[in-house]
Amino acid sequence: MSTAVRKILVIGIGSGDPDHLTFAAAKAMRRTDVFFVLGKGREKSALTQLRRDVLDEHLAGPYRIVEAEDPWRDRFQDECAGYAEAVRDWRRRRADVCEKLIREELAPGQCGAFLVWGDPSLYDSTLGILEDIRARGEVTFEHEVIPGISSVSALAARHRINLNRVGRPIHITPGRQLSESLPNDDGDIVVMLDAHESFQHLAGSGVWIYWGAYIGTPDEILIAGPLDEVSGHIRHMRAAARAEHGWIMDTYLLRLHPDGTDS
Known part of the structure; x- marks a missing residue:
């Protein structure tokens, strides 16, 4: 069994303009083996294309994207059943998806990345979900955060x-x-x-x-x-x-x- 450690990069990519990407984010993208993308419906195709536009602008060669369906979230239920608990439930289901991606699509020693809109520290769930996955102990990885223009x-x-x-x-x-x-x-x-x-x-x-x-x-x-x-x-x-x-x-x-x- 390999002792090599998986690496996860959480890269802030700004709000949509490829020119908003920082030098640090561009360098991080160049050392990424696979980009993980969650999406759904019409939003999935539009936002996935925006991510591809960013990658095309800053990467010279081919790159690998693995897409997965983002768990459905009932916004009406959020308000009726208690917002905090509804968010916790959605995050648990999202963590299940992300854990499977990391385990099955990222080999030990490889580097994967989540491209986060704006800045990962501001109203985004990715960092919290990665901490939840680490706490489960089923898959091990190190992760690094690259800030972005919010x-x-x-x-x-x-x-x-x-x-x-x-x-x-x-x-x-x-x-x-x-x-x-x-x-x-x-x-x-x-x-x-x-x-x-x-x-x-x-x-x-x-x-x-x-x-x-x-x-x-x-x-x-x-x-x-x-x-x-x-x-x-x-x-x-x-x-x-x-x-x-x-x-x-x-x-x-x-x-x-x-x-x-x-x-």
């Missing part, structure tokens, strides 16, 4: 704004918890994973929104302005984009006093 950084760059204001904090929250972090003078809020367009409940708050979808891809959409004026436009564009592509990835910043003044 959708948050890309959003600010595309809108040509700073994320922070002088001496002020930034809050990053999923959309489902926006009501607990309503915009106020304690800082600005970056919202991710907002499937329910929670911003629409802030009508009359005087807040500005800097919104972006498919950031860094040819389908990129950017909208900014007073929320009361652009909320309907965002909702219309979001619905049209989802209908066209079958999926959407969007992020936005909520800010009081967009001129940068402190009150």
Whole structure:
């Protein structure tokens, strides 16, 4: 039995633009024997192609991709049966898939990689799932994390704004918890994973929104302005984009006093 150790790389690849890849990420990709990809439905083909575009841009020779079906997740059940437990159940099933990929598709001594959108440390499950697999003890491997440009950084760059204001904090929250972090003078809020367009409940708050979808891809959409004026436009564009592509990835910043003044 070989004593060689499997190696797993968790590579942040940015939000879709192949030019967002760092030198460290490109070097990591060049020492990878197999790339693992999880996907589903129309989203599977579109996001897999974006990953292939990144690989084609930065790898000179052929590469190996192994795809697997991402376990189905009932978003309605998430809300009804308890979000935390629903996520734990989905992660257990996802860990089963990833463990099988590592065990059956990655030989001892080889290097495999997961290409993670944005940065692996920000609202992504890959690192936690790998720790769960390691804790099971059925397959052994070492893993390394290569950071990437997050959708948050890309959003600010595309809108040509700073994320922070002088001496002020930034809050990053999923959309489902926006009501607990309503915009106020304690800082600005970056919202991710907002499937329910929670911003629409802030009508009359005087807040500005800097919104972006498919950031860094040819389908990129950017909208900014007073929320009361652009909320309907965002909702219309979001619905049209989802209908066209079958999926959407969007992020936005909520800010009081967009001129940068402190009150």
